[in-house]
Amino acid sequence: MHKTRNLILTVISVILFALFLNKAPEILNGYWLRIFNLIAINAILALSLNLIYGITGMFSLGHAGFMAIGAYVSALLILPPAQKAAMWILEPIYPFMLNLNTPFIISLIIAGIAAAFFGMLVAIPVLRLGGDYLGIATLGFAEIIRIIITNMTRLTNGSLGLKGIPAYTDLYMSWGCFAVILLCTVCMLNSNFGNILRAVRDDEVAAKMMGVNIFKVKVIAFTLGCFGAGLGGALMGNLITTIDPKMFMITQTYNILMIIVVGGLGSVTGSIIGSFLITIMLEWLRFVENPITIGSFEIPGIPGMRMVIFSLLLIVVIIFRREGIMGTREFSWDIFFPKSKAKKSKPVQNYDHVxxxxxxxxxxxxxxxxxxxxxxxxxxxxxxxxxxxxxxxxxxxxxxxxxxxxxxxxxxxxxxxxxxxxxxxxxxxxMSRTFQNIRLFGTETALQNVTVGSWVRQKNSWWMSLLPFIFTDVLREDSEMKTQAMNLLEQLGLSEYANEKASALPYGAQRRLEIARALGTRxxxxxxxxxxxxxxxxxxxxxxxxxxxxxxxxxxxxxxxxxxxxxxxxxxxxxxxxxxxxxxxxxxxxxxxxxxxxxxxxxxxxxxxxxxxxxxx
Amino acid sequence: MTLNIFVQHFVNALSLGSLYGLISIGYTMVYGILRLINFAHGDIFMLGAYFVFFATIVYKLNWILGVIIAIAATTICGLLVDRIAYRPLRQAPRISALISAIGVSFFIENFAVVVFTGMPRPVVQPKILMKPIILPNKVRLIPLGILVPVVAFILVAALLWLLYKTKPGLAMRAISFDIETTRMLGVDVNKIIALAFGLGSALAAVAGILWALRYPRVEPFMGMTPGIKAFIAAVFGGIGSIPGAMIGGIILGFVEIMSVAFFPNLSGYKDAFAFFLLIVILLFKPTGILGSKIEDKI
CATH class of the missing domain: 3.40.50.300 (P-loop containing nucleotide triphosphate hydrolases)
Incomplete structure (x- = not known):
């Protein structure tokens, strides 16, 4: 019932926003159009970094490197041959690159795939590392990518960069790409695969014990995140029309990191809100670096001040409001309406062995x-x-x-x-187990903890969850899983806690929930x-x-x-x-x-x- | 390659490596205690270089006084960073402190742009340090190149003495094992952590001063690359180990200088070597040369 209501509300707001974008070129000046494009691009980048870091818990500082790959691939594919021939002054471009030319959309997809491919190459060795080491290693890879781009002059025009890239990025392109990425992300996170990702973040050992192949899941999440980075980088290159290796320094990654920290690590809604706030703020803060004229007085601009304020803000947010604006919560129409309740059904199978x-x-x-x-x-x-x-x-x-x-x-x-x-x-x-010191996935609800357990019995592949409209089986299976998980909770007397965070449950209930989760693996x-x-x-x-x-x-x-x-x-x-x-x-x-x-x-x-x-x- | 050139490269590598080593000690101490990558450490190093520049060139103090003031001022900055940006986050998830560290690093760099301007400034090298000494076989040595590793080794020896022969040193080693237990034993943990930050910053200041003399200029972003490389050196030597940090630094110095010396056409990729080295070591021996293993327990 309220599902239909929420769907209608969502469709209406999407249409309203689309109408606004349609009219935007008439209402807004160039400055604001640029900002609106940047918001969409930053949101794509933030969603993809959030998938890697906020949702799956892999601290990656390599986003800028993958953006660079995307930006260069796309630019090289759409620059007209004549322009390419004129631009490579230091050394001639490789002949096969000269005549390579694709439509913009194709170049975007290839850019994403290229970044994802390199992301996977990086992920396979590096994801064995955890925590800060992973951060430093990914940062290292981003730097290596940048250094390679600087030195492969015949392919990338070296430190001179690429100029005069056709400005194909418009509001339709940027927000269209954003819509596709958002839809896929939300569908994936709502499927049981999303639970698996969060479970990996909360407790790797326990997830492994529940039958999750951690390494594979991490590589998938990292690769998907890199696809987003490549796509975002490509769009950005086409918006700014000039790219060079300096553009993709670590600062670029910090900007995206700032967006997801302010918005709330692990929250899709937070990433979007963060993109609006940070993009607008970064543009608006430019005024401190420009001279201001009041009457006949002129206050000279202060170079660097923008980033001083920006970094102070990052520190203040992390010290005083670590969880950001949204925490791990998500926006839902339900907050505007009073709540309703869930119900139950039938038993589970039996076995006999040694x-x-x-x-x-x-x-x-x-x-x-x-x-x-x-x-x-x-x-x-x-x-x-x-x-x-x-x-x-x-x-x-x-x-x-x-x-x-x-x-x-x-x-x-x-x-x-x-x-x-x-x-x-x-x-x-x-075989399944519980732990001496309770190891639940603390930020997930009791119900989600149990569905993580059922992952190992799930038949559909993770990628189907990206497109649930085509692979409707995913939705059916997910809802079956949920029903079974609900039953388990019911049988163990935990149904009242189904939608509460596991870490908030009383001690005894947490012990029983661990058992329920183990039983979820059947x-x-x-x-x-x-x-x-x-x-x-x-x-x-x-x-x-x-x-x-x-x-x-x-x-x-x-x-x-x-x-x-x-x-x-x-x-x-x-x-x-x-x-x-x-x-x-x-x-x-x-x-x-x-x-x-x-x-x-x-x-x-x-x-x-x-x-x-x-x-x- | 003539003997002279080889000796030049060797001394160069040794002094660059000692500088990496000096910086990486600050990383390794803080990481050993708090499991925090102090991203701002490279920028503390930059401040050391700037302070000595201002003391000696702008305010025309004599070198010895200038160096003392620069070390003191840098140490205070390091302590402030700990007090303001890290201490409030001691109980928070480690990743929060890490993000705070990134913020601080960003802040110091850009604050330096605002205060010192983004222009690189030249540093005047004292003549006495630059007059070449001629050895047999026409081998020429610049005193500065010798001074750097000598200073570095004296400081490391002093630090090791402090760590293994004094009470605060004992407390520091205890904290790196178990911070809560140490607190329970009546040690003022925050004071000891501050000591680690102070010592690390002082060493970074020395490195900054020597760096400014070696490449005679200072600029606000000069700490970024050496900072990350020094962290890599710390990982390479085994994070948490001070001799390891020094060894890691020197190996890194040799890899960088010698690979460019023997394969000049790779010079464009010079900065990538450190990262490449890092990834290789992380994959094959994540605990580094002298590090100890941390196990995940159930």
Missing amino acids: LEVEHVKLKFGGLTAIEDLNFNIDAGQIIGLIGPNGAGKTSAFNVISGFYKPTEGRIKFLGKQIGGLSPDQVCKAG PKFLLLDEPAAGMNPNESHELMEFIKRLRDEFKLTILLIEHDMKVVMNVCDYIHVLDQGVHIAQGTPSEIRANKKVIEAYLGAGASSENSQEAKF
Whole structure:
């Protein structure tokens, strides 16, 4: 209902804006026309950098380099041969470049693709790096691109740059390109692929464990972002009609960065608002650098003052309003209307299988974390893994779920060898886990956290989400995912939190949400790492019932690490005990309770003679 | 290549490398403690060069006094940057501090344009530093070329002494391991961080002064490229390690000077070498030569 309303409102505003653009050349003077073109171009650039940095969390400082590629490719494709022949004074242009000529639109697309191609080339080696290193490496690549352009005189006319580029960029072109990019971006971000991108930003390890191939997702996002950079650069070159290598210094990247920081990292709406604000401000600030005449007085302009004010503003924004104007929020017509509520539907499938751990050894350099671990787990069981701190329990989990490679030994899951597979592959095979220290995707809602879990079972490819009108399957599948995720939340008693940010949930609910997210991958086998941590006796009592219910309702096999002996003894069918990496005991809860080795491991040698300690279990 | 020319290149590379090393110590100390790339550090270096220019050429102070004043003034600027732009963001996500650092860098550069104007200004080199010494085999050496690495090595030795033999040094090393625990042990963390900024800025000032003497001119954007290259040197040597920063700087100096010396037609690509080196090292040994590994834990 309100979807139709919002659609109508959107269409109306788009038409109104289009009418305005249509009339703009008559109403506005050249100065303002230029600003309006720049706003659209900056918005394209901001959206693409936001995709890389704000949404996917890759700190890239290389945008200017990819803009340069786009600008040069487009300019070289549309300059008339005669003009090219006259412009290359230092060295002649390559003959094959001389006669190359395409229409403007084609040149824009090729510019985008060229930037995307180089972006992908850069991304594949560099995206192994995280955080600041990535920033510096991308900055380095941007500089290298600039230096190459300066030196490849026969192709680029070197430091002289290209002049007299046909001014094809007009309001239709710039805003048209912007509309296409915006539409694709919004569609993508609203699809489950968008959730995946945000999940990668919030917690890479957890995303990997939920079956996401992090590297691939990052390369895709980076490449798409570079396409936007190339397109924006091409449009800008055609607006200004002159380009040279100096134009694409790091300053250019800072401008775009400023736009997305002011607008709000990760918010599409923010990027657009930021583009309006920063573009207009940068133009308006030019007055401080021009002489001002008041009556007969003339105040001389101050060169550099514009950028002083600009950088001060950046510092002030980051210190006092780090989240920018929009934070990660988005504009929605709903803010003008009162809210309505969501609902539910049916259950999830069941399975029946086994895990075999054969002589698994895990070493870090000289340190042995796990020494010869050996056990089988039958379908439908709840198995406990206990041991004192540092016993290697979480290491065992990490080996089984694929975060570590076993140094020796084999792990068979459902009869298939999985030792050495990456976490996302293990997850695909049907295993999922939770974490000792909760690792939810904090900025996403509870519902989105669960749909990230279902990514691994999604059939449609990510690129279809760019064009949901053609690949309508994407929309159908996404809405199915959402319904299933809603069901899961319902079953775990979390439906009231569905649209709240995961980080805002109470502690107990966050623990259950981690389980819901794990269940979203539709596992046959679930690893729970200290589910009772931080719970009071009442809560842990509820948890026991809950774990049993999980097993029965979802037909799961569960392996859990737990320190709360009450929970372990009550819930588990069978228990394995680790001490300093050694598998010291196994048995039913009553056998373990009476096992001397276990008591010694927990309380030190000699303690087993004191019967009073048994009360602890 | 004659022996004379080779020695010239060698000394050149050594002194350029020592300058990179001196700058990169500031990066490595701050990164080791705060995990922050202090983008403004290159501009602090530029301020050092400008202050000595003003002290000695505009206000005609004698060189020794001018150098002392320039170092003091630069150090104060470095401390102010930390106090104003970074300290409020200690609890914020690291990326916020990084953006703030970019803002500060931008601000200092453009403020310098406003105050000092964008025109490059020539620096007068003291004659005593420029009179060539003739060695056997007609090898000529400029005293300045020797002075730079000597000063650099003395300063690094002093810094290492401070870091490993004094209490504030101990506190600084402790902070780089775990800032919260160190705070709990009663160390005024902000003071120690300020000390790191101060020391880094002082060294950058020395580098700036020597740089201004070597390429006798100053201009507002002179800190940009050496700054980024020095950071690369710090990564190369192993971020967080002071000897590593120095080694990284010297290697970078040799790569730049020698590659152009032996392959003159690559001179246009000179500035790209550092970045290329950076990307190679990040891919094959991201911890650098002397760095230690940081693991992601679950």
